[in-house]
Structure formats: structure tokens, C-alpha cells
Amino acid sequence: MAYGFESMHPDLARFQELKNRKTREGRTVEESFEPVLIHHPGEQWEYSPGIDWAGKMVERVNGDMKLGEYMQRHIFDPLGIRDMTFSISARQDMQCRLVQCWERSETGGMKKAHYSMRPQPVEEHFGGGGLYASAIDLLKVYRAILQKDCRILGEEMVDLMFTPQLQHTIGLDNLANCPPSYTNSILNSVPSTIPINFGLGGLLNLQSVVGRRGSHSLTWSGVANCYWWIDPQNGIAGVYLSQLLPPGEPEAVELLSKFEETVYSFIAGK
Numbered sequence: 001m002a003y004g005f006e007s008m009h010p011d012l013a014r015f016q017e018l019k020n021r022k023t024r025e026g027r028t029v030e031e032s033f034e035p036v037l038i039h040h041p042g043e044q045w046e047y048s049p050g051i052d053w054a055g056k057m058v059e060r061v062n063g064d065m066k067l068g069e070y071m072q073r074h075i076f077d078p079l080g081i082r083d084m085t086f087s088i089s090a091r092q093d094m095q096c097r098l099v100q101c102w103e104r105s106e107t108g109g110m111k112k113a114h115y116s117m118r119p120q121p122v123e124e125h126f127g128g129g130g131l132y133a134s135a136i137d138l139l140k141v142y143r144a145i146l147q148k149d150c151r152i153l154g155e156e157m158v159d160l161m162f163t164p165q166l167q168h169t170i171g172l173d174n175l176a177n178c179p180p181s182y183t184n185s186i187l188n189s190v191p192s193t194i195p196i197n198f199g200l201g202g203l204l205n206l207q208s209v210v211g212r213r214g215s216h217s218l219t220w221s222g223v224a225n226c227y228w229w230i231d232p233q234n235g236i237a238g239v240y241l242s243q244l245l246p247p248g249e250p251e252a253v254e255l256l257s258k259f260e261e262t263v264y265s266f267i268a269g270k
Contacts, residue, residue: 027122027123028123029049029126032126033052044171045166045170045198050128051128051129052128052129056127058070058127059125067086067127075141079137079141081140082137083133085131086122086126086132087120087125088120089120089121091132094132097134098132099243101113101244102244103245104245104249115224117129117130118130129222135241138228139239142230142237145158145161145237146230146232146235146236160199161202161218162199162232163199163200164198165197172197175192176192180248180250181246184249188220188227188229189209189212189253189256189257190203191209194209199218201220205219212260212264213231213233213260214232214233214234215233217230217231217233221247225242225244225249225252225253226242227239228240229260234264234267236264238260240260
């Protein structure tokens, strides 16, 4: 994408401040993510709301069907998924299971965080960060991708998910110089020495990580230190879910790495 998030780009933050806009309060994709060009297309990778805009594209080419309805028909129903929704305000049974979000206190302990991704009820479905789900149902999606389940995606499209899409990695090649929270949010638990790229759906490590995921595994994360990976080389998918702020919290990433090591060690019979 040629535009990004104001929380990760000083010029965008100043622009939004001048316009007196609070993007987290936006009830539509357009209200939240005004497409302000910060790079020419193809010039540099930038962490952006591109998936939110991709969701709008899906809606438009399907007769303005809401994204949640499209996903219900083509993903949730075929896979027997019951606990995924963009409109949690309409799901009392899920609201009562919604986990409290926490953050670090000034003393290093934990305190309740008053954080919400989007105002409810929603007017639009945000494809990049508006979906509520259970761990069990997330794993149903990851398993379907591993198995190239044609009920949700054709084999060719699944292969593209694990195929590098960036011609160059400008914007990803200086992560070592970025704040740890930003670096961890991008790399998850992939060591900074491993070459990376992006597939259709997440970050790819282009070499195997010793004792952990294989080459060309797909991974991404959520703001409250929620992480997942899909490893087609070894036939393994995993999800690590906390509800802890800020994103990229070092201890959460360390736990993710140890969890991943344990999974691969157990499967290897060690």
C-alpha cells in the first residue's frame, strides 16, 4: 500500500491532528482510513489499512454484499464456524465470553485497559481488524488453508498466499532500527536475521527458523499481542492469543517463541 497508519507515521499523525480527526472513532472504512498517499505505488512497503480497503473491494464486486455476509457464505458455513462475527453487539453469547484487555501498569504489573477496536454497533465491516473470533474457529480456517480445502479457496490461490509478492523489501529492511514494539508487531517471532517478504495474507519467512517454523510460513498478529502462523512445509498451524497492550510486548513475543518451540519439539518426539 502507498498509505499507512497515523500511529506509525509521524506525517500522517500530524495530518490527522490538523484535520481534528480521530480515526479509531470512525464507523466506516473511509472515515477511519482516508487514503492519503505517503509513497508512490510500488516505492516502499508500509504497514497500512490495505486489508480494510480490500474488504471494501470484495463487497463492491459482490453487489455491495456486506463483508460479513460474504464470509458467512463462503468461509464460515462451509467450515462449520459459529463464533466469528463483525457485529459482536448482536451476539450476546459471544459478548459474555469476550476477554478483558490488560496493559502494563507504572509498576510493571497489570491493570485493566479500556480499549476497543471499533465502536459498536458497526456500520461497516472492517476486514483488517474488525472480526471477533474464538481460537477454535480460527484454527478451523488455518487447517483449511493447510489442507488446501477447495470449499474456501482454490489450490492456486492458496499457493499465492505463500508466494513472495514484493519485488523489493524497502520499508522492511530497516526494522532493526525501529522501536521494539513496532519490530515485534511486524516480525512476530521471526528472527531479524531471517529474510522476509509478504504473501497474500501475511509475512513470510524465506528461510526456516531452527527448531520452529519452516521456510515460507505465513504469519501475522493483532494489536493485543495475538499471533498466528501457518507452516505448509511441516503441516503445522498455531495460534497464541493474549489480551495485552501495547502491541509487540517483548514478554508476549518471548512466550510465543517458546510455545512454538514446544509445539515443534513435541511433534518431533523430542
